[in-house]
Amino acid sequence: VRTIVVTLAYDGTRFVGWQRQPSGESVQELLERALAEIEPGVKVTGAGRTDAGVHAAGQVASFELAHGIDCATLPRALNARLPADVRVLLAEERPHGFNARYGATSKLYRYVVLASPTADPFDARYAWHVPYLLDVDAMEEALGALVGQHDFAAFCGAGSSTLTTERRVLEASCRAVPASGQPSWRPVALDVPRIVFDLVGEGFLRHMVRNIVGTAVEIGKGRWPVERMAEVLASRDRTTAGPTAPPEGLCLVRVSFDVAGAVSPPVPGTDEEG
Amino acid sequence: VRTIVVTLAYDGTRFVGWQRQPSGESVQELLERALAEIEPGVKVTGAGRTDAGVHAAGQVASFELAHGIDCATLPRALNARLPADVRVLLAEERPHGFNARYGATSKLYRYVVLASPTADPFDARYAWHVPYLLDVDAMEEALGALVGQHDFAAFCGAGSSTLTTERRVLEASCRAVPASGQPSWRPVALDVPRIVFDLVGEGFLRHMVRNIVGTAVEIGKGRWPVERMAEVLASRDRTTAGPTAPPEGLCLVRVSFDVAGAVSPPVPGTDEEG
Secondary structure, three states: OEEEEEEEEEOHHHOOEOOOEOOEOOHHHHHHHHHHOOOOOOOOEEOOOOEOOOEEEEEEEEEEEOOOOOOOOHHHHHHOOOOOOEEEEEEEEEOOOOOHHHHEEEEEEEEEEEEOOOOOOOOOOOOEEEOOOOOHHHHHHHHHHHOEEEEOHHHOOOOOOOOOOEEEEEEEEEEEEOOOOOOOOOOHHHOOOEEEEEEEEOOOOOOHHHHHHHHHHHHHOOOOOOOHHHHHHHHOOHHHOOOOOOHHHEEEEEEEEOOOOOOOOOOOOOOOOO | OEEEEEEEEEOHHHOOEOOOEOOEOOHHHHHHHHHHOOOOOOOOEEOOOOEOOOEEEEEEEEEEEOOOOOOOOHHHHHHOOOOOOEEEEEEEEEOOOOOHHHHEEEEEEEEEEEEOOOOOOOOOOOOEEEOOOOOHHHHHHHHHHHOEEEEOHHHOOOOOOOOOOEEEEEEEEEEEEOOOOOOOOOOHHHOOOEEEEEEEEOOOOOOHHHHHHHHHHHHHOOOOOOOHHHHHHHHOOHHHOOOOOOHHHEEEEEEEEOOOOOOOOOOOOOOOOO
């Protein structure tokens, strides 16, 4: 039996999220169904539990496989059995016992906001349209308060069953980036910069990134002062934060593992997010 | 009564096309429904009849309006009544009798191909995924045969009721462009160049652009020699051309009108396309 990790990209629009749920189709279920045609009964573990509508450009999933198919062939074999909105980009072998969920040392979540009077019909699935001018510098300054080890209870969504709301955030930033690029026919009127939020952390609480972005956008609108982010964090009270930003703007971009790809013991509280 | 033109962008994925049809929702119908809330019974004319699944970044539509709403306010008023995948970008007044269909002097249709082993889940709606290496130079050379006034019968889709299959093509080119850009989380593995085809013409036949691209791709694969494009054109026989490329890669990017925005008489044969 080998331990395999795959890197996946998916458009989360039509899924109930990464994790299997009776209410609809999940990416985990589709991946396990595709694997079942190679070897029955394979169970996969994902590094990040992305929520309904959240995308992934670099989700990582691990599983045990007895079948001898080589890693160069595996992505093609799985992609032939997966729908077009889920693609396996890479498969690699890891030391026995490696687990994508417990082995992950940090994750990069990216959130894209289109601050413009007119929504972009070609970006509706991949950005949150906010019809206000946003002060990017104020949001960037406010995000600085989040870096470090903190109790993020104020940004934790309802229904979370985590043991602790302490998390370590390694980076929290936002910047304006040009919209140029795909689709290559973007009309000039819609060619306005996107505001990209990058959050890097060891783990995230349920809706944590989306609640941080929702709070930052209130600051960007000028409704709240820059200091409000630190005050919300210190309050540990969800009712003080901004609204939860919608899922379509969010993407799990990258999962990092330590160099050895070590087999780590479960870390309490890394069990929810996205 | 004023004559108004609006510039529209839409994601064509879920529509039966620009034109009203009993079989499903069209962009024309949605626009007329939105206008009906301002003034009942307004009929709109589109410059290009895009087909089911084909996008537009710069469709132009004209209509007569008695209501006094000013052109600066009209896009916002219409967008509030339109779904997110259709956006009015601009409204302008034109001389009485101006008609977007008969007044158009040329149109730019753009077709995007992703030639890569792996499809891009974030571009599935906006590019044709071709899992082959394509020779861009060979396709570019082949397209040169199309420029000028020709009988394009070989590229005319079935079911066309056009009076003549003669059309004038002003530009036919293709090039590789970087995929960088939106969505800003595109994984490196999917960050491969797109091949962009630009076709500029006074008017196009039904499926003409998609049949040209389908033929070019056969040449790009190396299945057919560069000369095949000219031979297909000369044959006037649809069965000699390549398969019709799928609609998702196609977009009506721009419609041009002569400087005066002149009121032109109907030109025979400009009545179909997309």
